Amino acid sequence: MELKGFSTKCIHGGEEGKYEFDVIPPIHLSSTYQLKYEDQDFVYSRVDNPTRRVLEDKMSVLEKGVASLAFSSGIAAISTVVLSFVKPGEEVILSEDIYGGTKTLFMEILSKRGIKYKYVDTRYADRLEDEISDDTRLVMIESPSNPMMRITDIEKVSKIAHEHGLKVAVDNTFASPYLQNPIELGADITIHSATKYLGGHSDIIAGTATFKTMEDYELVKLHRTRLGGVLSPFDSYLLLRSIKTLEVRMERHCKNAMEIAEYLSNHPKVEDVLYPFLKSFPQYDLARSQMRLGGGMISFKLYTDDQDKVDVFLNSLSIMKKAVSLGGVETLIEQPATMTHRALPDEEKKRLGITPGLIRLSVGIENVEDLISDLENALRNI
Ligand SMILES: Cc1ncc(COP(=O)(O)O)c(C=O)c1O
Missing domain, CATH: 3.90.1150.10 (Aspartate Aminotransferase, domain 1)
Structure with missing residues (x-):
């Protein structure tokens, strides 16, 4: 039966048919798996883990994407997404008052490795047109922003960015998937610091990214596997528990x-x-x-x-x-x-x-x- 209401999706989404007797998602602690079949889903836990997979499938339902990835923090999600789409010499456009930690990631780490960035006041979506250059690859926005609560018109920004062949990633941490779904509004990737509303009890550091296309998901998954910032099975379980409410x-x-x-x-x-x-x-x-x-x-x-x-x-x-x-x-x-x-x-x-x-x-x-x-x-x- 189709899960229609948001709360029903929070409680059951991504879990259907996954376990025979359990009522809650079991925690799979195994770091490696016995190899029994060709192309089996789970081989090594840095790549895929059954508990983390339930969480990722739930996030895809809530954020209306095709697939999701869970990371060891919100900033691990952000840095992995950027490194997946942007090479040295290329550029990212950031909302002017994006989260301070995203700014320091660019200021102190990524710019020193040749990734360029510039800020645009994305409240005025039309300003993007003048700021996009041949080097721009990604537009990363946050709405509402932190701390000035600026709102960016996600649909408008996505339309302009796509006309120039750019990817759009939205940090949806402040809103949560209950209040807004950026992919539905046209964005390519929705990111969360799951440490915040998704976790909801100030006891988990975690991040997620949900994708509009399998191609983007596969690319970022490869980078997550290589960079290694995955969410542990226990934290995946805690987050699953939190999301239910x-x-x-x-x-x-x-x-x-x-x-x-x-x-x-x-x-x-x-x-x-x-x-x-x-x-x-x-x-x-x-x-x-x-x-x-x-x-x-x-x-x-x-x-x-x-x-x-x-x-x-x-x-x-x-x-x-x-x-x-x-x-x-x-x-x-x-x-x-x-x-x-x-x-x-x-x-x-x-x-x-x-x-x-x-x-x-x-x-x-x-x-x-x-x-x-x-x-x-x-x-x-x-
Ligand atoms: C809007 C926003 N995005 C990303 C992050 C980074 O997330 P984390 O602390 O889980 O790495 C934060 C953390 O405060 C945040 O507020």
Whole structure:
């Protein structure tokens, strides 16, 4: 029977007919397999593993691709995808405020091996036309972006990129497959830091990539095998377990975030709130047309950039924990300028709007009144 609803896919997708008695995916720890048949599926666990395969098949169902790969981290997924499609002398176009770790991968590692990159503000998709050169091979975007919550029109960017024969990879970490499916919108590859919403409990480091074509999948799989950044059977199992509750968690993340965004936007000590489904959000219409709900991430600007006051605010919180990362059931709060985006040059931070007063909130699934009281107390102190 066809699995129609998202939650049904989260629970059963990719698992049909795979085991005889088990109700949950078994963990296959074997690093190697007895060779009994020609062309058997499993030979050596770096190449393929039965538990990891269930996870990959589930991701293909959720992200509407033909096949998926699971990696030892989100950044392993990103670096393997880039190395699969781009050679020294060739170029990647990146969304201007793509995840800081993706930037440092290009700044510190890939550019030193001859891979060129440039940033484009992909909120304005038409700007791509002028930036594409003969050397460009890949466009890598993130929507909503981190931490400025910029939305990129995935359909438009994919169309322009494809007219020039380029591949499009979308980091869908912030949205999760529940809110948006980039392949359906025209992208070639959807990447996740599965450490975040897919994992959902801040206890796994993992990454995934889902593909529109088998050709791209085979190419990246070959690179993953050679580079070696595969996800372990146990972490694959943990992720499978987590994904079963993805829809219910996302519903609550989004509901809590919407209420908190509204609360913050009416608070006198908050200058601006960036949340895609707030009517005041500059790209509200695009966000509504591209995303099912607004997501669990909020960025907001305090009325002050005074570091002492920001510290008092962050240290006054008691339920919300000051920490990098996101997407877990617990609410995390951070100051991008000194934490996640600290490695960016000062002038780049300034250009993007990453000022000391900018705060990023990963809204958890706790009781929302408790979360608002926590913020109220901390804001009272500054
Ligand atoms: C949007 C985004 N993409 C990729 C990554 C990298 O993922 P990982 O930490 O799992 O390597 C992160 C991590 O914070 C992220 O936020």
